[in-house]
Amino acid sequence: MRGTVRPSGLGLQTSSSSKRQTTLPDLLLDIGPGPARAAAVEQALRRSIIGGRLASGTRLPSSRELARDLGCARATVVTAYEQLVAEGYLVAAAGSGTTVASVRTSPPAGEADSSKGFFTDLLPGEPDPSSFPRQAWGVALRKVLHTSPDGLFRYGDRRGLAELRVALAGYLARSRSVVVDPSRVVIFGGFASALSVLATTFHRLGIDRVAVEDPGLPPLRKVITAGGPAIVPIRVDEHGLRVDDLAAARVVLCTPAHQYPMGVVLSATRRVALIDWARDNDGWIIEDDYDGEFRYDRRPVGAMQGLDPERVIYGGTASKSLAPGVGLAWLVLPPRLLEPVLDTLRQRRDTVSSIEQAALADFIATGRLDRHLRSQRQHYRRRRDSLVQLLENHAPWLEVAGVSAGLHATALLHDRDEQAIIERAAARSVALFGIANHSIGAPTRQGLVIGYSRSAAHAFPQALETLAGILNLR
Numbered sequence: 001m002r003g004t005v006r007p008s009g010l011g012l013q014t015s016s017s018s019k020r021q022t023t024l025p026d027l028l029l030d031i032g033p034g035p036a037r038a039a040a041v042e043q044a045l046r047r048s049i050i051g052g053r054l055a056s057g058t059r060l061p062s063s064r065e066l067a068r069d070l071g072c073a074r075a076t077v078v079t080a081y082e083q084l085v086a087e088g089y090l091v092a093a094a095g096s097g098t099t100v101a102s103v104r105t106s107p108p109a110g111e112a113d114s115s116k117g118f119f120t121d122l123l124p125g126e127p128d129p130s131s132f133p134r135q136a137w138g139v140a141l142r143k144v145l146h147t148s149p150d151g152l153f154r155y156g157d158r159r160g161l162a163e164l165r166v167a168l169a170g171y172l173a174r175s176r177s178v179v180v181d182p183s184r185v186v187i188f189g190g191f192a193s194a195l196s197v198l199a200t201t202f203h204r205l206g207i208d209r210v211a212v213e214d215p216g217l218p219p220l221r222k223v224i225t226a227g228g229p230a231i232v233p234i235r236v237d238e239h240g241l242r243v244d245d246l247a248a249a250r251v252v253l254c255t256p257a258h259q260y261p262m263g264v265v266l267s268a269t270r271r272v273a274l275i276d277w278a279r280d281n282d283g284w285i286i287e288d289d290y291d292g293e294f295r296y297d298r299r300p301v302g303a304m305q306g307l308d309p310e311r312v313i314y315g316g317t318a319s320k321s322l323a324p325g326v327g328l329a330w331l332v333l334p335p336r337l338l339e340p341v342l343d344t345l346r347q348r349r350d351t352v353s354s355i356e357q358a359a360l361a362d363f364i365a366t367g368r369l370d371r372h373l374r375s376q377r378q379h380y381r382r383r384r385d386s387l388v389q390l391l392e393n394h395a396p397w398l399e400v401a402g403v404s405a406g407l408h409a410t411a412l413l414h415d416r417d418e419q420a421i422i423e424r425a426a427a428r429s430v431a432l433f434g435i436a437n438h439s440i441g442a443p444t445r446q447g448l449v450i451g452y453s454r455s456a457a458h459a460f461p462q463a464l465e466t467l468a469g470i471l472n473l474r
Contacts, residue, residue, distance in 0.1 A: 042080035124408030124451035160187025161357040177302030199227025211249035215438035240266030263402020278311040407453035418446040
């Protein structure tokens, strides 16, 4: 079933004081038969807004008027409007009707200007914000506010809320094989904050160099150097960190379960060698388990910390499992480092919301985190499978590296130029990283680091279509 939304016929108006009718072209909505009509109306309006055919401030017809024009039930249009309001494309106000929100619109194909911002986000590192379990988190927050004692709102233990440390100890032991005592768990306002405290602590202890994986995550390197120590780059190959190159440092930051960005798992032989290195050199291993919950082809590899809790500092975060906006991360510290880290914290006086900590503790204890992660694993596995299939169909010259895990895939280039593809993507307002973006020295391999988690579910197919168009060009 088709209907045409005409400004003259249905009174699409701007929200200016004169209420003049717009001169927008007719919008043809093809909603078809069956129960998916609301989704079809929703999709057609969303595309018109993103494409600029419905400008910011445009007043839409009432649900009754549009339903009459389309020949569908009013509830169909109401459902579509409500979804677009929830996503931020429309604004509904009592007495003022429904208008188009102020959103960033994409230019016509071939006319994108990267200086005006990116419209397709294929960067790695963040989950889909629309997947955040708002209702379940709201239940946890309300419970905390209604039932917690007044002491929750005072300054608390510098290690963090006891309830969260206990909940994390149980969760990490069963899900990541971490050997943990709640007294040695310390809560931070994000992993960068935790790493900053560690870098400062090590510098105060006389350790002036920290080894990092190359390639790796550039912002974390800056965090380390800001704390005092210099960084020592260590190459990564198909087996993970090259442990034999670690002689020049006493501390190493690594991602054993899923190396970022290459996606490989530190081999069993290398794990043993890394533990031996720490023991022989009075060294420390910072294990950044940033996305250890997301493994799609088998059970996740357990944390390396279990091999030697006296030498491995385990670091985890809610930024991937929930959202960066939660702002919580944690370290499980070896006994010898607990007091030095707390001394650094006393000097910095960093604080982390006790209310958010209590909410996360309840979220874990009630099983809501486990349920959310099970759902997200299925969701991101489907996305990864779709991405890998697209690369096989449109870019057989790309080789997907690493294991099936995490929120990104790294595809190695064999006979193409990495920078040329990234520039081609930027010209079409597509945000994309390469291996060079993560390297300290000259990279030994070229490749694309493609994030598949940031886009909302409805936008991901279009993101893949856009990527295919870029890869099909020589």
